[in-house]
Amino acid sequence: xxxxxxxxxxxxxxxxxxxxxxxxxxxxxxxxxxxxxxxxxxxxxxxxxxxxxxxxxxxxxxxxxxxxxxxxxxxxxxxxxxxxxxxxxxxxxxxxxxxxxxxxxxxxxxxx
Amino acid sequence: xxxxxxxxxxxxxxxxxxxxxxxxxxxxxxxxxxxxxxxxxxxxxxxxxxxxxxxxxxxxxxxxxxxxxxxxxxxxxxxxxxxxxxxxxxxxxxxxxxxxxxxxxxxxxxxxxxx
Numbered sequence: 001x002x003x004x005x006x007x008x009x010x011x012x013x014x015x016x017x018x019x020x021x022x023x024x025x026x027x028x029x030x031x032x033x034x035x036x037x038x039x040x041x042x043x044x045x046x047x048x049x050x051x052x053x054x055x056x057x058x059x060x061x062x063x064x065x066x067x068x069x070x071x072x073x074x075x076x077x078x079x080x081x082x083x084x085x086x087x088x089x090x091x092x093x094x095x096x097x098x099x100x101x102x103x104x105x106x107x108x109x110x111x112x
Numbered sequence: 113x114x115x116x117x118x119x120x121x122x123x124x125x126x127x128x129x130x131x132x133x134x135x136x137x138x139x140x141x142x143x144x145x146x147x148x149x150x151x152x153x154x155x156x157x158x159x160x161x162x163x164x165x166x167x168x169x170x171x172x173x174x175x176x177x178x179x180x181x182x183x184x185x186x187x188x189x190x191x192x193x194x195x196x197x198x199x200x201x202x203x204x205x206x207x208x209x210x211x212x213x214x215x216x217x218x219x220x221x222x223x224x225x226x227x
Contacts, residue, residue, distance in 0.1 A: 034215040043116075043202050043218030044155070087153055091215070099145070099168055100216060102155040 012109045019077040019110075023090035023103045028071060030092035034100065035064060035075045038087045047075070047088075077108075085110045115139050118203045118219035125193055126227055133188045133222045135203030142207060143167070144186035145216065146178060149200040158201075161186055193226045200224070 006022060013019045025033065031052045036044035050057045050064045050073075057064050063076040073090050087107050091100040118135040125131050137144060145168075146158040160168040161180045175191045186203060200223050204216040 036215070038153075041220070043204070043220050044216075045218070046214040046216070049215060089155065093215075098143070098162075099157050099160060101157075102147075105153045105155075107153075 007104060008106055009104065010107045010109070012111060013080050015080060015082060015110050015112050017080055019075075019080045019084070019108060021075045021077075021088045021106045021108065023073040023075075023106075025071050025073060025090065025092040025101075025103065027092055027094060027101070028068070030094050032093050032095075033064070033066060033073055034091045034093065035062075035073075036089045036091060036102075037084075038089065038105070040086075044089055080108075080110050082110045082112060084108060116203055116205055116217050116219040118201075118222055120222060121220065122223050122225075124225045124227065127193055127195060129193050130189070130191045131193060131224070132190070133201055133203075133224075135186045135188070135219060137184055137203075137205040137217070139205055139217060141205035141217070142183060143205060144180065144183070145204040145206075146186065146188050147202040147204060147218075149202060149221070151199070155202070159186075159188075190224075193224075195226050198224055198226045 034049040035047045038044040048059045061078045065074045087105040089105045090103045093100050116137045143162045145160045147155050149155050158172045159178045163183045164180045177189045180186045200221045202221050203219040206216045
């Protein structure tokens with residue numbers, strides 16, 4: 001069977017390594033998904049989004065993968081840098097609901 | 113030129129007091145929100161307003177009363193504060209359809225501590 005990454009509340013990586021942050025969502029009717037980054041003392045900031053009719057989207061150093069079969073999202077960060085240390089949230093959205101539902105965050109720590 | 117600004121950034125108050133948090137956005141967004149973030153970083157929606165009209169009220173105690181005098185402002189008033197209200201409160205705004213924009217723009221949060 002297909003292996004799906006588990007959500008981890010914390011993730012520690014070495015600078016320069018790739019990071020993978022996983023998220024499970026609950027509503028199969030959600031039509032788009034957003035990853036946010038929250039640095040200490042700040043509000044969450046948009047990183048990248050993906051529509052439900054896509055399975056992959058790439059940004060600058062980040063890639064989001066969507067597996068609707070198992071309701072799973074992942075955020076891959078290439079060549080992780082100390083500035084990437086933050087809490088990362090996935091959010092599922094349904095236009096009809098008019099709100100974002102946030103998943104449990106993952107605290108990423110990048111070791112120099 | 114701050115996009116979503118909320119004040120105060122920190123608020124320490126005694127149980128039973130009444131306090132307000134203010135939020136303003138200069139992005140021209142139609143929709144504004146209040147989210148509560150607990151000590152485990154979990155973010156939960158409390159309210160949303162679209163063009164001054166209440167859209168979402170997520171089973172929040174009626175001690176919490178949002179007010180939107182215009183679409184650029186959404187304030188949160190809390191009566192009879194309790195210890196369990198201690199959290200970080202985030203204001204956010206978005207276009208009417210966040211799917212066609214870059215999701216929500218959040219303020220920097222108000223850390224409320226009730227003692």
